[in-house]
Amino acid sequence: MRTMKHFTATAAIGLCAVLSAGLQASAQIKIGSVLSVTGPASFLGDPEKKTLEIYVDEINAKGGVNGQKLQLIVYDDAGNANNARTFATRLVEEDKIDAMVGGSTTGSTLAMIPVFEEAKIPFISLAGAIQIVEPVHMWVFKTPHTDKMACEKIFADLKTRKLTTIAMISGTDAFGKSMRDQCVAVAPKAGITIATEESYGPRDSDMTPQLTNIRNKAGVQAVVNPGFGQGPAIVTRNYQQLGIKLPLYQSHGVASKQFIELAGPAAEGVRLPAAALLIADKLPNKDPQKPVVVNYTRTYQQKSGQAVSTFGGHAYDGLMILVQAMQRAKSADKAKVRDEIEKTKGYIGTGGIVNMSPTDHMGLDLSAFHMLEIKGGDWTLVPGT
Amino acid sequence: MSLRALLETRLLPAILVAAIVIILPLFFPSAYYYRIGALVFIFALAVVGLNLLMGFAGQVSLGHAGFLGIGAYSVAIGPVHFGAPSWLCLFAGAIFSGAVAFAVGRPILKLKGHYLAVATLGFGLLVAIVLTNEAGWTGGPDGMSVPALTLFGWRVHGSDAWYWIAGATFVGGFLLALNLMESPTGRALQAIHDSEIAARVLGIDVARAKLTIFIISAVYASVAGSYLALFNGLVTPDEAGFLRSIELVAMVVLGGMGSIFGSLVGAAVLVVLPQVLTIFHEYEQALLGLIVMVFMIFLRQGIVPSVTVALAGWRK
């Protein structure tokens, strides 16, 4: 009687097995992906998913990789690390993937690393924190710039403007906290003093108390806002509301046209480090990244109807690095592909030019970041960066 | 003992559950299923505790994941910051959760209905906020990694190992809950649920009974949280968050408030359903919400009680 209900649950599990068995077609290269398509990180995961789908289709239309078609299997972890871990296990045990491109957030990536390390499957992460590649895990790589690099770029720009004392206002979400920690760590070496710090919740609607405290702190010459999502837009608006005239720096997490729309006229003069993707059409013609980013921007906008975001760009880079590694290895063999990923040299992507090595599983250096300033409602390149 | 006598004991449901735990793996094609099974039993353990509180004592808690989080972080902070062995931290976490439940429960269990719900909500949020902010201890929003459990020199590792541990613990917790409900405290609680004033008139120490069950449910959740953290090797503040609390309440209500076996069913449905719904991609969330609504409209006492009643009626 009661057990009957439990067998229903078992039957549901069985149905799941049958369904996933049906999905396994032969002679296809299986690429798995666990992304935060819904939940608090959804505007990371959504463009990532769209990008992967668009480009897997494109690659298959051109004949696939090594003569085999690609099959993309995407699961949504809703921003929860426990779910990510479960889906990672499912990808390894049930779907039997050959490689993994995914992990929108640091939390979900860290939860999944042990699964892929143990299963010896190459894993290219799309998350930002530096702990993903430092210390180096044999099977784990990543495409986005680290938050440490973003801090270094911002601090370098501050030094050129002769500003050395700053205040930080960061989001208490994982992205904001991680970048804030990195900035605090690299500040002394960069000669920057952090005079005061404030924080806000990622869903807060008014940051004027925090900014008032910053405005009242003597000696602050500039303000840095590590965070992503809607918070930075609200911070920027409040900044103007309070009439604070100090230079404001945002993080690379807000690098999208949407930020300018949402922050409105308050965004004027705001600077942030970003990859070339954002200023695709403004790049000098001889910039090697130009054809890649212009192409990606056009394709993504056409196929999805939305403006590009750097997060989608990271997914593009991850997929392409994987595909090119498979082409060089002339197989989908996990160990060979891993070796080839590690040997990626001179890959020109949306994030920069990637040169990986056994000690560097990200492959980008500070030149991958440009310092952008918002002028006249659009991104402009700060000269010399 | 004759077979008939055995069947009529209180032990029957527990034997049934133990049988399920033992027989299920025969249907498991891969480690993924062991993981799902382990997760079901871990959450079912927490849900049994919450069911004792909500179903039997009638006290709504919207912050129960707070105790889950305390248990989870105990086995992270203890080994990493104090070098203590994981199993000891598990017990310490359970005791600490009980103590917190005692401290918090005494004032807020005086509240009734929605007011109690808000107070427990506040408690859960407070725990989640502290876990997120005190990054020096807890690793902040990204959480911290949890060293694996070592028992008698053997490193507990892998979905199958945790399936058996979670399953066995669940059977134990299940038996304990059944015994509790037949005990004087359990009967007092049912009396309180039916009518608090009548119970008080009968001389039942209402405040003490409520507090006792609150502490017990906190300990259940804490153990479940510790298991979850040890199994995943990672813990994040999400495990104490509002969404997790709502998920636990949904498991109680879906399975059947006041039905201990329902706790298992509720946990199974809400752990397995998202896995099954992945084939619907972007419609997954909408479908999940729809299914929960449909279940509650048509099986409004929960799956197990409704099915039991329906089958009893059909038998006639």
Added chain:
Amino acid sequence: MAELLQFVFSGLTVGAIYALVALGFTLIYNASDIINFAQGEFVMLGGMTTVFMALAGVPLPLAALIAIIVTTGIGLALHRFAIEPARGASPVALIMITIGASVFLRGVAQIVFDKRFHSLPPLFGADSIQFGGAAILPQSLVLLAGATVIVILLWLFVERTLLGKAVIATAANRLAARLIGIDTRRIVDFSFAVSAAIGAIAGILVTPITLTSYDVGTLLALKGFAAAMLGGIGSPLGAVVGGILIGMIEALSAGYLSSSYKDAVAFLIILVVLVAMPQGLFGRVKVERV
């Protein structure tokens, strides 16, 4: 001194947002004893529908009107198709239905709309008003005015109209209300519709400040619910006072104590108040008949 004023302005702004959301809980609770956790989604639908209609070219006032009508319809549908069929279920089961409804609405919203953040233009411009060395947005004043108007309208409705009295009668004793000829199903229909409309209006008014996205409803519902309980569930004045109080506590904590613990301080104070006043600030003391 100027900074205290700024904190107060911030508290009023955020508080008005919570107050508007909290108001949406009161009418449904008054008519049916149900806490509608999908209230946050009504707020989201108001804002998001307006945004997308405007993006499609519809003039803003018309877009707002359409959004309110659509959301009201969804509120009605929620009652007719989800709550009404489950009449007689335990309160927890009904709450679970509303939670399921909120998950469902969010799931549909992410398909129909998108997953990005959007804004609406403020009613009276984006330039802040300077007063006593502190700045406040005109939109914040609009929010406060909106909340006041809704409270007054609700009070007038309950005190001065027959329909309002019918709502109170339905809440007091559903069977008795039906016995004297009140169509209780229509009353609860009405309360859901009006609460949905209040939610939609709240969404349209707060979006210029909070921005909107498909999942903005969850946190707003949480805070709005807490505000409504703090003020005493069922009292519109209590909802507004509760909302503003929570907003003020958050702003003052962020300004004077610690910005990372401001939410914690607010909830701690809610707990303390509830322990001292178990029916909230303005709630009716429940008389239990034995």
